[in-house]
Amino acid sequence: MLSRQIAETLRKHRTPFYLYDIDLLRQTLESVTSVAARYGYVIHYAIKANFDPHILELIKEYGLGVDCASGNEVRCAIEAGFDPSGIVYAGVGKRDHEIRYAIEQGIFAINAESLQEIEVIDSIASSCGKVQSIGLRVNPDIDPKTNKCIDTGQADSKFGISYEELVSRLEWIKSLKNIKVAGIHLHIGSQIRELHVFEYLCAKVNSIVEHLGALGLDFGFVDVGGGLGVNYDLPENEPVPNFASVFSIINSHLKVGGRPVHFEFGRAIVAQCGELITSVLFNKTTASGRKLVIVDASMTELIRPALYGAYHNIENITSRSAEHARYTIAGTACESTDIFDEGVTLPLTSRGDLLTIKSAGAYGMSMASRYNLHDLPAAVYSDSL
Ligand SMILES: Cc1ncc(COP(=O)(O)O)c(C=O)c1O
Numbered sequence: 001m002l003s004r005q006i007a008e009t010l011r012k013h014r015t016p017f018y019l020y021d022i023d024l025l026r027q028t029l030e031s032v033t034s035v036a037a038r039y040g041y042v043i044h045y046a047i048k049a050n051f052d053p054h055i056l057e058l059i060k061e062y063g064l065g066v067d068c069a070s071g072n073e074v075r076c077a078i079e080a081g082f083d084p085s086g087i088v089y090a091g092v093g094k095r096d097h098e099i100r101y102a103i104e105q106g107i108f109a110i111n112a113e114s115l116q117e118i119e120v121i122d123s124i125a126s127s128c129g130k131v132q133s134i135g136l137r138v139n140p141d142i143d144p145k146t147n148k149c150i151d152t153g154q155a156d157s158k159f160g161i162s163y164e165e166l167v168s169r170l171e172w173i174k175s176l177k178n179i180k181v182a183g184i185h186l187h188i189g190s191q192i193r194e195l196h197v198f199e200y201l202c203a204k205v206n207s208i209v210e211h212l213g214a215l216g217l218d219f220g221f222v223d224v225g226g227g228l229g230v231n232y233d234l235p236e237n238e239p240v241p242n243f244a245s246v247f248s249i250i251n252s253h254l255k256v257g258g259r260p261v262h263f264e265f266g267r268a269i270v271a272q273c274g275e276l277i278t279s280v281l282f283n284k285t286t287a288s289g290r291k292l293v294i295v296d297a298s299m300t301e302l303i304r305p306a307l308y309g310a311y312h313n314i315e316n317i318t319s320r321s322a323e324h325a326r327y328t329i330a331g332t333a334c335e336s337t338d339i340f341d342e343g344v345t346l347p348l349t350s351r352g353d354l355l356t357i358k359s360a361g362a363y364g365m366s367m368a369s370r371y372n373l374h375d376l377p378a379a380v381y382s383d384s385l
Contacts, residue, residue, distance in 0.1 A: 006385065007317040007354055013380055015279040015354070016297035018052075018365050022383040025055065025273040025361075028240050029062040032269065035243045039251050039261070044088055046226050046266030047073050049362040052379055055270060056080040065108070067226070067264035071098025078105060088223065088264065090137060090185065092158050099124050103132050111135040111185040111223070113160055115169055118179060125178035133182035135223055136173075138163055140204040144189030144197050144227060149308040153188030160186070163208060170215055181217060183259075184208060187225025190267060195245055198224075202253035209256050223262040224250065230271045232311050235359045241268040267362040274361020276302050276377070277317075280353045281332070291327050293349050298331030299338045300374040302357060302364045306337040313358045314344050321348035329355070333372055 002010075010019070036043050044065040047056070051073070057080070065086025066077040071094075077087055089102050090111035102110055103125050112118045112134045125132040139160030142153045152159045166173075173181060188201060205222060212219065228246050231238035254261065278297035285291050304310035314329055326345050331338040340357055349355070368376050 002317050002356060004318070009385060010277055010317075010354060010380070013277075013378065015277055016295075016301050017277055017378040017380050018301075018360065019275050019277050019356075019380050020052070020055065020361065020382060021273045021275075022054075022058070022381055024239055025058055025270065028269055028273065029058065029064075031240050032243045032265065033062050033064070035247050036263070039247055041247060041250075042221075042260055042262045044086065044262060044264045045269055046264050047077055048366055049266030050270045050274070050364070050366050051076050052365060053080065054379070054381055055273075056082075059269070067266070071095065071101045074098070074102050074105065074107060084108070088135065088185075088262070090135075090187065096120065096124060100128065103128050103130055109133045109135045109182050109185075109221070109223075111137045113137045115161065115165065115173075118173060118176070122176040122178045131178050131180050134179050135183040135185035135221065136166060136181060137161060137185040137187070138166060138208055140186050140188060140201065140208070142188045142197065142200050142204060144192050145194045146189045146191045146227075146229070147308055147310070150190040151188075152190075153186065167211070167215065170212075170217060174217065181219045183219050183221030183223055183262075184212070185223040185225065187264065188227060190227050191229040192227040193229040195242075195249055198246055198249045199253050202250060202255075206253075206255045209259070213257075219259075221260045221262055222254070222256045223264065224254075226264040226266050226268070228265055228268040230267055230359060230362075232271075232313065232359050235272055235313060239272050241272075243268070269362075271359050271362035274359075274364060276357040276360045276364060277380075278355050278357065280349055280351055280355065283350055291325060292330050293327045293346075293355075294330050294332065295340070295355060296332060297340075297357065297377075298333035298372075298374065299335060300331075300333055300369050300371045301377045302340070302360055303367050303369070304360075304363055305340050306335065307367075312340065312360060314341050314346070315356050315358070316346045316349050316353050317356050318352075318354045319347040319349055323348050325349070332374075
């Protein structure tokens with residue numbers, strides 16, 4: 001929890017803003033890279049989670065590659081100094097100019113999500129006079145036991161290619177001259193907290209690798225995506241996610257014949273180091289007795305609660321009251337779903353108090369919008385407080 005002294009120094013910044021704990025980010029990067037090194041795993045950072053330049057600088061320092069979801073994310077990674085040879089690019093709807101840009105930059109792999117996309121990559125690579133490495137994103141039909149809004153690996157999902165479809169066109173894929181199948185790729189969802197799900201993932205991957213090998217497909221890497229969840233309920237109990245457990249599960253269950261194993265973590269790397277600091281504007285009570293605290297942040301700074309019903313732990317960091325009350329924390333946007341929490345118990349909270357909305361480092365700022373013509377929030381870093 002932020003000390004009262006730090007909370008008071010935050011008052012010099014105009015709210016709402018993101019506050020990033022740089023020491024915690026370093027600890028997280030230290031943990032993920034040191035445990036991954038034990039197994040020789042390759043880690044890409046899913047830049048969609050947060051593309052703040054200072055954060056990218058640190059991530060680059062620790063030697064991670066990058067996982068991108070658009071041409072502009074590839075550009076952002078390259079402009080931030082990441083080597084194209086460590087960049088992977090997935091996404092169901094890559095535009096032609098984005099594919100061309102990625103090919104021209106010589107990125108490590110484009111992870112293809114449909115047969116038609118493979119054909120387009122081959123044709124654009126041919127027009128560039130290049131052979132592009134691709135990963136085949138397979139839809140493994142696994143329930144990741146997470147929020148349905150962020151589940152990407154079930155049979156009916158828009159992501160990936162079904163294994164049956166892939167196999168039915170394998171000879172055609174092998175015949176294409178301007179792509180090289182360099183690996184396979186899977187990503188089954190985000191905020192996965194039931195780690196045994198990764199055992200099911202390994203079992204699927206083992207069978208896919210074995211069958212594709214038996215069908216004569218010569219490929220290298222196996223990219224098992226990201227998805228490791230964080231503790232949104234009690235972030236102080238688990239500030240650094242349990243990378244050791246997930247890597248140990250993968251190491252015990254994945255049998256891919258010595259192929260390099262890649263991961264693409266976003267949330268697990270940056271969620272806990274960020275919080276959204278917001279000021280209380282008004283208090284009011286509805287006719288039914290609901291006590292509203294209206295803050296100066298909204299879904300335009302942090303959309304996860306409104307978009308997915310996601311939970312974030314909220315604290316009042318400046319109230320000195322010993323008395324407590326139960327509040328609904330509402331944002332400023334003209335949308336009824338712009339509610340951060342429907343029932344949080346806080347010390348008596350009033351105009352001018354500062355609240356922190358925790359675990360907001362991932363998919364917070366990167367999803368911010370200018371709806372209602374709000375300004376985009378600033379970033380404040382613990383190492384320059
Ligand atoms: C292909 C792919 N890889 C990695 C990620 C990162 O997921 P997470 O932030 O849960 O680690 C995502 C998230 O949407 C994704 O779509």
